Amino acid sequence: MKKILFALSLIFTLAACSDDEIASPEIEITTPNGGFAVDKMQWLRIAPELKNADNATYTWSLDGKEIANTVNLLYTFSEAGSHNLVFKVKNEGGENSKTFTITVNEKSYFNKITRVFDYLPAPGQSINKLPTATVNDTDETMRLAAETKLTANNMISLGGFGGYVTFGFDHTIINKEGNDFIVLGNAFENNAEPGIIMVSYDANGNGKADDEWYEIAGSEYNKPTTIKNYEITYYKPESEPVSPTELNYIKWTDNQNQTGYISKNQYNKQSYYPLWKGATVTFKGTFLKSNLEKKSFWVTPAYEWGYADNWSNMDEKAQIDISWAVDKNGKSVKLAAIDFIKVYSSNRAENSSTGEVSTEVSGFTDLNLK
Numbered sequence: 328m329k330k331i332l333f334a335l336s337l338i339f340t341l342a343a344c345s346d347d348e349i350a351s352p353e354i355e356i357t358t359p360n361g362g363f364a365v366d367k368m369q370w371l372r373i374a375p376e377l378k379n380a381d382n383a384t385y386t387w388s389l390d391g392k393e394i395a396n397t398v399n400l401l402y403t404f405s406e407a408g409s410h411n412l413v414f415k416v417k418n419e420g421g422e423n424s425k426t427f428t429i430t431v432n433e434k435s436y437f438n439k440i441t442r443v444f445d446y447l448p449a450p451g452q453s454i455n456k457l458p459t460a461t462v463n464d465t466d467e468t469m470r471l472a473a474e475t476k477l478t479a480n481n482m483i484s485l486g487g488f489g490g491y492v493t494f495g496f497d498h499t500i501i502n503k504e505g506n507d508f509i510v511l512g513n514a515f516e517n518n519a520e521p522g523i524i525m526v527s528y529d530a531n532g533n534g535k536a537d538d539e540w541y542e543i544a545g546s547e548y549n550k551p552t553t554i555k556n557y558e559i560t561y562y563k564p565e566s567e568p569v570s571p572t573e574l575n576y577i578k579w580t581d582n583q584n585q586t587g588y589i590s591k592n593q594y595n596k597q598s599y600y601p602l603w604k605g606a607t608v609t610f611k612g613t614f615l616k617s618n619l620e621k622k623s624f625w626v627t628p629a630y631e632w633g634y635a636d637n638w639s640n641m642d643e644k645a646q647i648d649i650s651w652a653v654d655k656n657g658k659s660v661k662l663a664a665i666d667f668i669k670v671y672s673s674n675r676a677e678n679s680s681t682g683e684v685s686t687e688v689s690g691f692t693d694l695n696l697k
Contacts, residue, residue, distance in 0.1 A: 351421030443474035451486030489610020512636025522686030545633020557614035617676035
């Protein structure tokens with residue numbers, strides 16, 4: 328009798344163990360007709376469907392080298408070729424894997440801006456001129472005007488602090504070793520008008536610049552004179568001034584309890600306030616203390632590195648490394664590549680001779696594009 332009870336107890340114990348056993352992961356990936364293929368400098372996106380993957384770990388390996396530890400794969404190739412890709416999922420119940428061949432196609436690209444997503448300048452002496460604007464314009468017509476300029480490598484002005492432009496390309500900019508790109512401007516010795524550079528990648532795959540932004544943390548980023556989360560509001564004047572050198576022209580207030588005016592100068596007679604906008608425009612961002620100073624004449628020496636329209640386009644110090652990017656908390660991020668760039672004016676400064684410090688953008692160069 329005792330032997331029978333022991334046997335029954337053993338059976339129930341084994342059955343309970345069997346019920347608690349963790350199943351190994353299952354992987355399902357839909358393979359496109361003809362297999363996985365992608366053009367170089369474009370995102371390869373693979374989203375597996377998994378079962379029994381609770382508390383699992385993930386490994387993507389390309390030609391034997393681990394490239395990611397995420398469920399979904401987002402990866403770019405800089406050169407054409409054929410590669411072996413392995414996806415492995417592992418949990419306490421075991422592991423499973425899938426192996427694919429990835430074909431990377433050759434592709435030619437333009438080494439320039441190919442699209443403008445948004446353009447909103449702050450008031451400034453070149454606004455409504457670079458590009459031309461009227462009261463009948465809209466956000467969309469001005470976006471198109473900026474796009475027409477920049478896709479032809481012609482210059483636009485961003486005006487005073489906060490004015491910005493957001494643009495993209497016909498390919499993904501890969502973060503290789505060393506510097507990766509230049510935002511072209513019109514800076515020259517002692518005439519820098521630095522713009523802060525933000526970068527983003529198309530994480531959601533919709534082709535729009537609506538993903539998380541990261542700031543290129545240039546030489547001024549951690550200086551005590553730099554103000555993070557700075558905000559300024561400009562007020563549209565009720566009428567244009569009679570005096571061509573009106574000092575109290577366009578009023579501004581900021582979140583540092585300061586107020587002031589953008590003055591008008593005799594060289595630019597048009598309205599400095601963006602004509603298609605309403606009574607106020609507000610901008611937010613990182614404020615950098617200007618290097619503007621008067622010697623025998625007014626000069627604005629460049630910051631050391633990390634900005635647009637800061638050094639001559641031909642100077643190596645104008646080049647930007649994607650690896651300088653930080654998140655909104657100032658933490659360094661590792662970006663494999665980017666698809667979008669936003670540039671905004673970083674200074675609130677002016678002088679009686681040449682007007683306000685305003686970032687200009689005239690194009691873009693991908694340093695890795697052969």
